[in-house]
Amino acid sequence: GQNIDQPTEMTATEGAIVQINCTYQTSGFNGLFWYQQHAGEAPTFLSYNVLDGLEEKGRFSSFLSRSKGYSYLLLKELQMKDSASYLCAVRLINDYKLSFGAGTTVTVRA
């Protein structure tokens, strides 16, 4: 299997920036997804990184370093509605299944 590690919890203030790290150990890495999951709801797609570098989508950005087995999700200008769990998931070459990390619960405080 794949070892996917993320911090369990993070807390930040409204308007601030938070960076959620994800490290993975796997062979045959193809790409990495980030999902947002509000309590009691389904995961929703945020981003997909295949190549090294930073991809920006509005307030959210995702970074990947394939050589380091490392990704992060950057949330800027935090809003209360950003309080959720953020899951990273790895996809392998020649496989369409995903392996998920346990998720990072982000709490945004006023």
Next chain:
Amino acid sequence: DAMVIQNPRYQVTQFGKPVTLSCSQTLNHNVMYWYQQKSSQAPKLLFHYYDKDFNNEADTPDNFQSRRPNTSFCFLDIRSPGLGDAAMYLCATSEVDSGQETQYFGPGTRLLVL
């Protein structure tokens, strides 16, 4: 809007009493997945269908079965639920061979076993 629908959202069953959870999709995706997710844990893949081909994960208990009668619908059958089967059950779909192959999730069914 195209979507993944799960019914019911909440299901209460008794220990040992069979239960069926349903999932439908309007995305016309060729793969449908069932995940089990317990509190503060990663979603755990139970099995998936690629078109009509069933693919079981090695560590999925025999107590869990699935049916996909057509492209749109997929069912999860728990033959004899135990207390440890209480969890959120997530259905997801993806279109394999489309390039990115993002998985899209339904809202989940929360199962309570009494």
